[in-house]
Amino acid sequence: MSEQLQRKGPLAGLRCVEFAGMGPGPHGAMLLSDLGADVLRIERPNPSEFTINPVTERGRGKITLDLRQPGNVGKALEIVRHADVLIEGNRPGVMERLGLGPAEAMAVNPRIIYARMTGWGQDGPLAQRAGHDLTYLAITGALHTFARPGELPVPPMNLVADMGGGSMFLVLGILSALLERERSGLGQVIDAAIIDGVATLLAGAVGHVSTGGLSLERGKNTLAGASNYYRVYLCKDGGEFAVAAVEPQFYRALLDRIGAPPEWVEDQYDQSVWPERSAAMAAIFLTRTRDEWTAILEGSDACSAPVLEFNEAPSHPQIADRNGYTVHHGLVQQTPAPRFSRTPGAIAPDEAGEVMLKRWLETRATRRGTKPAVR
16 A cells, blocks of 8 residues: 555645646645645646645646646546536636636536636636736735835745635635535535735734724834834844734833833833833934844743744754654644644655556446435
């Protein structure tokens, strides 16, 4: 029995066909693979450099099909026939024009979970427009909060929209649809739009705004660097240190460790003192190096941490203790998350796409998931 067949992740036995794309779609498929699913990726001929990512494409079987050539759409539908989940990230209408839309997929497999990953969604005035992480953040109201007064917002890479609002909600939708399929026996289409996911990520902030506990206005947003107790400071050696002492007891611990006046805790939330306190704390942090501050604040509840570069992160004691990173195919990359007590995930070994498909065909008749749909 192959290593692939012995996988014990919580999604072992799940079969996913992924139509090659970039960004949140491949990332979502990686998450499924890490947790035990078979992922068979249908590659485009001569993929561009933007669609190749050895980390988010790990643990796959891969088959190259030119879907514009006669006969290859039929081959793709035959793969879909044996899958549980389909992931695609094209603009609305592309899969339909190819003959691989939801209607065609469900005609050959009424149990398929057809997951569509886009930025703007399947409908609306922007549905056919190009976009990227930053533009999705812009129209949801999220990007405006990533700046101080007089400064422009800083793009948070593509972590918040593509991965947070995109792939995480894609996977949530897939797992929810799979659970529902256990009751109905039927598949369904998932419209996973990044703008919807980002709006949902804002729920916590919006809730606090409604109660007066938070402002999203620049210069008043505690969680966007306006306050002196929730921001990043420069150290003597050019290193950086993050402090997030929002609650009074944690703020008190921070003040004690850095030698700041303890009475500051009495008017911690008075916005009028934030600029002066921020300047004073900036001067304090400039007196020592990042590593010196790490040693001083270590072991306290000051809610603070050194700002590490990516190449430093794997050796941080907390991350190293949990084996947060590993080396796979010569690249340092993240280990599967979340973690399970009985059925831990793992980075799947690469498998030839033809071998994976052959295994699907051989075991089709004995799979639990092949029972007829309930109508």
